[in-house]
Amino acid sequence: MLKRHFREFSVLGVLLSVLALLGVFAPDFFAPQPLLSRLTAAAPKLVVACGIAMVIISRQIDISVGSLFAVCSVVCGLVAAAKMPLPLAIASAIAAGAIGGALNGALVAGLRLPSIVVTLATMVTLREGLRLAQQGVFIDLPDGLQWIGLPMIGGQYLVCGIALTVLAAMAAVMRHLAIGRAVYAVGSDAEAARLAGIRPRLITFVVFVLMGALTGLAAVMNVVQSPQVDPNTGRMLELEAIAAAVVGGVAVSGGRGNLGGVLVGFLLLACITPALTYIGVKPYWDKAIQGAVILLAVVADGLRNRKNGR
Amino acid sequence: MDLSPKTRMLLRHETVLLAVLLAELIFFGVAGRNFGTPDNLANIVRHSVEIGLLALVMMPVVLAGGIDLSVGSTVGLCAVLFGKLWRDGGLPWEVAAVATLGIGATAGGVNALLITALRLPPLIVTLGTYSLFRGLAEAITHGTDAFTRFPPSFLFLGTGRIAGIPAQAWIFMLVAAAMWLLVHRTTFGRSWRAIGFAPEGARYAGLPVGRRLAFAHMLAGIVAALAAITYTARFGTAKADAGTGYELAAITAVVLGGTSIFGGIGSVHGTLLGVAAIAVLGNGLSRVPATMSSAGELSGLLTGVLLVLALAGGAVPKWFAERRSRKARAPVPP
Numbered sequence: 122m123l124k125r126h127f128r129e130f131s132v133l134g135v136l137l138s139v140l141a142l143l144g145v146f147a148p149d150f151f152a153p154q155p156l157l158s159r160l161t162a163a164a165p166k167l168v169v170a171c172g173i174a175m176v177i178i179s180r181q182i183d184i185s186v187g188s189l190f191a192v193c194s195v196v197c198g199l200v201a202a203a204k205m206p207l208p209l210a211i212a213s214a215i216a217a218g219a220i221g222g223a224l225n226g227a228l229v230a231g232l233r234l235p236s237i238v239v240t241l242a243t244m245v246t247l248r249e250g251l252r253l254a255q256q257g258v259f260i261d262l263p264d265g266l267q268w269i270g271l272p273m274i275g276g277q278y279l280v281c282g283i284a285l286t287v288l289a290a291m292a293a294v295m296r297h298l299a300i301g302r303a304v305y306a307v308g309s310d311a312e313a314a315r316l317a318g319i320r321p322r323l324i325t326f327v328v329f330v331l332m333g334a335l336t337g338l339a340a341v342m343n344v345v346q347s348p349q350v351d352p353n354t355g356r357m358l359e360l361e362a363i364a365a366a367v368v369g370g371v372a373v374s375g376g377r378g379n380l381g382g383v384l385v386g387f388l389l390l391a392c393i394t395p396a397l398t399y400i401g402v403k404p405y406w407d408k409a410i411q412g413a414v415i416l417l418a419v420v421a422d423g424l425r426n427r428k429n430g431r
Numbered sequence: 432m433d434l435s436p437k438t439r440m441l442l443r444h445e446t447v448l449l450a451v452l453l454a455e456l457i458f459f460g461v462a463g464r465n466f467g468t469p470d471n472l473a474n475i476v477r478h479s480v481e482i483g484l485l486a487l488v489m490m491p492v493v494l495a496g497g498i499d500l501s502v503g504s505t506v507g508l509c510a511v512l513f514g515k516l517w518r519d520g521g522l523p524w525e526v527a528a529v530a531t532l533g534i535g536a537t538a539g540g541v542n543a544l545l546i547t548a549l550r551l552p553p554l555i556v557t558l559g560t561y562s563l564f565r566g567l568a569e570a571i572t573h574g575t576d577a578f579t580r581f582p583p584s585f586l587f588l589g590t591g592r593i594a595g596i597p598a599q600a601w602i603f604m605l606v607a608a609a610m611w612l613l614v615h616r617t618t619f620g621r622s623w624r625a626i627g628f629a630p631e632g633a634r635y636a637g638l639p640v641g642r643r644l645a646f647a648h649m650l651a652g653i654v655a656a657l658a659a660i661t662y663t664a665r666f667g668t669a670k671a672d673a674g675t676g677y678e679l680a681a682i683t684a685v686v687l688g689g690t691s692i693f694g695g696i697g698s699v700h701g702t703l704l705g706v707a708a709i710a711v712l713g714n715g716l717s718r719v720p721a722t723m724s725s726a727g728e729l730s731g732l733l734t735g736v737l738l739v740l741a742l743a744g745g746a747v748p749k750w751f752a753e754r755r756s757r758k759a760r761a762p763v764p765p
Contacts, residue, residue, distance in 0.1 A: 182554065228739065232746040237498065237554055238682070238692045239742065245679055246735030253728040360562055363555075373555045405574040409566025415559035416545070423549035 128370040128422075129382040136389045139396050147399035161277040161346065163391050164284035165190075165339035167384070169358060170365040171291045172335035174383045176236075177366055178295070179328045180308040180375025181229060185240040186336050186362060188247035189221045190355035193340035195251060198260035198350030207266065214344075215337035221247065222333020226326040233322075244359070251352055260350040267348050280342050287335070292380035304328060309376030364411060365390055368418040390414065444689030448704045455708065459715030466718045477589075477597045477665065479710035481506070481658040481674065483703070484603060485681035486688075487610045488654040490702045491620070491647045493685050496627035496694030497546070497553040499648060502655045502681060504564035505538045506674025509659035511568040514578025514669035524585045532656045538564060539652020543645035561678070568671040578669040589664025599661040606654060611699040623647060627694025683734055684709055687741045709734055 143150045150156065169186055176183045197214035201207065221243070228239045268276025295301035303324050306314040311321040344350055369386025371378030393414065394407055402410075459466045485502045492499045509531050516527040538560070545556045591598045614620040622643050625633040634640050658677075663669045688705030690697025712733060717726035 228743070232743055232750055234742050234746055235692050238686060238738070241679060241682060242735045242738040242742070244735075245683075246732055246739070249728045249731030249735060253725055253732060256725075360558065363558065364562075367555065373552050403570075403573070406570045407566065408562055409570050412559050412561070412563030412566050416556070416563060419551050419555050419559065420545065420549060423545075423551045427549065 126379075126382075128425075129379070129385060132369060132382065132385045132389060136385055136392065139389065139392050143392070143396050143399065147396075150395060150399065157274075157277050157281070159391070159395070161280050163387075164280050165343040166358065166361055166365070166391075167284045167387050168287050168335055168339040168342065170362040170383050170387050171288055171380060172332040173359075173362040174366040174369070174371045174378060174380060175291065175295065175304060176328055176332050177363070177371050177373060178308045178375060178378055179304045179325060180311070181236040181325060181328065182363070182373075183225060183236065183240045183329065183332055184359045184363075185221070185225060185244040185247060186332065187355040187358035187360075188244045188251070189218055189333060189336045190340050190343075190358050191352060192221065192247050192251055193218045193337040194344050194350050194354050195255055195260065195352050197341055197344050198262060201262055201266050201344075202260055204263065207269065210266075211341050214341050215334050218333040218335070218337025218340065219330050220333065222330045222336070223326070225333070226329030229329060230322040230325040255352040257352055259352070262344070262348055262350065267345060269345055276345065280346065283338075283342060287338070288380055288384055295380060300324070300327070305376055361390070361411070364415045367415055370422075372422060373419070386418075445698060445701045445704060448688065448701065448708060452704060452708045452711065455711045455715060459711065459718060463715055463718030464720065466715060471714070471718070473592070473597050473600075475710050475714045476600045476603075478714070479706055480597075480599045480603045481662045481665075482677055482680045482684065482710070483706040484606060484654050484658040484661070485651075485674075485677055486684040486702050486706050487606055487699065488647075488651040489678075489681045489685050490610070490688075490690055490697060490699060491614060491623045492553075492651055493682070493690050493692060494614070494627050494694060494697045495623040495644055495647055496630060497644060497647070498557065498682070498692075499542065499553065499651050500557040500678050501538070501542060501560040501564055502651055503674040503677035503679075504561045504568070505535060505652055505655035506659045506662060506677060507568040507671055508538060508564040509535050509656040510663050510669040510673035511571050511578070511671055513659060513663060515571060517581070518578050524582060528660050531660060532653055535652040535654070535656025535659070536649050537652070538655070539649040540645075542652070543648040546648065547641035547645045565671070565675075568673075572671045574671065578663075579667060581663070581667060586664055586667055589661060589666070599665070602657065602661060606657070607699070607703060614699050619643075624695055624697075627691075627696075629695075680709065680734070683738045687737060689741075692742070708737075712737075 169190070173183060173186065193214040196217040197210050200213045201210040225240055225243055228234050229236045269279065271279060295304065303314065303319045306317065306319055307321045307324045314321050343354065365387040366378070366383050367373065368389060369378070369382035369384070371382065390411070393410060397406065397410065398404060465471055489499060489502065512534050513527050513531040516522050516530055517524050520527070522530070542557055542560055545551050546553045588598050593601055614623070622633065622638045625636065625638060626640050626643060630640060659673060662673050684705035685702050686692055687708060688701035688703070690702065713726065713730035716722045716730050722729055
């Protein structure tokens with residue numbers, strides 16, 4: 122167990138030492154209220170990171186999730202602002218995400234185009250299309266929508282609970298169900314998977330649709346946290362999600378990684394910024410540190426692969 | 432398919448793109464206000480130099496089967512460090528500019544080292560440096576500081592004209608000519624094509640694959656630094672957000688220009704046409720009364736759609752050919 126998941130456990134070790142340092146030098150960090158708020162604000166990111174991990178395991182990439190996230194947020198906001206019932210608003214956001222994901226999937230799996238360029242194109246198209254349609258105007262949400270009408274603490278527990286449920290469900294599917302194993306098989310070697318009777322293109326398509334639907338769900342989880350919808354939301358989301366997956370041990374060469382690692386990577390990245398703030402590093406170092414952590418994780422993987430003679 | 436050489440020439444990517452460009456020019460010439468004036472044409476050139484420079488060096492990277500998402504961030508980092516060297520370091524701007532080129536080479540060198548020495552995928556490496564370089568630029572300027580009041584001799588580079596042509600256009604033409612010669616007329620440049628076509632094959636043929644890839648990435652860094660200098664000279668300020676999103680524009684121009692994202696196929700003149708098509712579209716939309724107010728969003732949207740169409744345009748015939756051959760060959764022997 123320890124040997125097989127050495128990569129995940131080493132990140133867990135780093136995470137625990139960061140938490141221990143925080144506990145010694147900044148015990149305020151663990152005060153329940155700011156901690157819960159911080160986790161709630163980051164919860165949508167975890168849902169997207171779960172989807173991204175699945176996409177990367179299938180040896181693809183999706184950098185359009187940030188733009189799609191904004192589109193789904195606006196769809197959810199518009200439907201809710203039109204006095205439609207709440208479940209309809211939620212369903213339409215998830216459906217919008219699934220449609221966006223299906224578009225990516227059709228281009229990648231159907232036409233065999235590389236996912237990096239396809240999602241680059243949809244990233245720009247969706248973002249600019251949204252800017253054109255919405256002109257940057259915020260949408261005011263009706264009263265009942267914030268925290269789905271619950272008191273704030275209840276809403277925060279609900280959002281965090283949904284994120285953890287998604288993570289657990291994804292982990293179970295990827296580990297125990299045939300379709301999850303098929304994603305690993307396609308990511309390791311699509312041709313071998315095909316000869317074994319799996320349909321790689323169908324799997325790829327399904328992965329992208331699911332990625333879109335998860336993005337829609339994440340958008341809803343974000344929308345309910347504030348009284349307005351910001352149409353410029355979701356910038357850099359793709360990067361943060363990819364960072365969480367890669368730091369958590371998901372290999373960009375496909376076929377390797379698990380959802381437990383994603384959770385650890387996500388928590389580590391979420392803790393690093395406040396940890397550095399507590400020891401006096403200014404917030405404008407955020408992006409540089411984010412990049413350095415990604416590079417550190419891939420370099421560690423590269424060195425290990427080289428040692429193992431692969 | 433049996434096509435005469437003449438038909439094939441007409442169907443070539445570059446020819447189709449040239450037709451698109453001409454159609455754009457004619458359309459905006461008729462529908463746009465003051466589109467065809469020499470001043471506006473000079474304006475188009477002036478505004479597309481940075482993206483053009485990045486596209487020119489992105490092209491060999493993509494041709495060799497890689498990608499570089501960090502060039503836009505390199506522009507930001509180099510612009511900020513150039514300002515820092517000039518204002519706080521007290522260097523004359525010429526010296527600072529040369530040092531900036533060195534910084535660009537270093538930034539490209541970091542990518543090159545990680546990609547070739549550790550054999551890491553270029554996509555994830557340059558995604559990391561995309562964040563790192565932009566983050567360093569923000570950290571150096573504390574996110575808000577901007578360098579201004581550059582001397583007129585420097586600003587001439589971004590706003591002046593030499594022989595009636597914008598000053599930075601001369602730099603661009605020089606780089607374009609050099610890149611064309613390098614890619615199309617030297618064995619060195621041809622090796623990128625070979626590597627992109629079949630990396631293993633290139634290795635067996637005795638090409639130093641790692642060194643050639645490293646060179647492409649360092650070249651991208653150096654020219655990104657050059658773009659940072661012309662960018663700063665054009666705006667008169669160096670800020671951490673210089674060149675945001677330029678990597679996307681450059682990749683779009685390269686792919687639109689017919690370079691295969693899988694590597695092995697592509698041309699420098701195609702890339703130039705791709706840059707021109709995007710630049711004319713953006714400027715033209717801001718000259719047509721109906722689209723004037725939202726030209727930025729619209730040109731971004733159309734660029735994205737164009738990119739999808741260019742990709743799909745290349746893939747659909749292949750898809751049909753594949754289906755046909757699968758039908759012809761079925762059942763497949765084990």
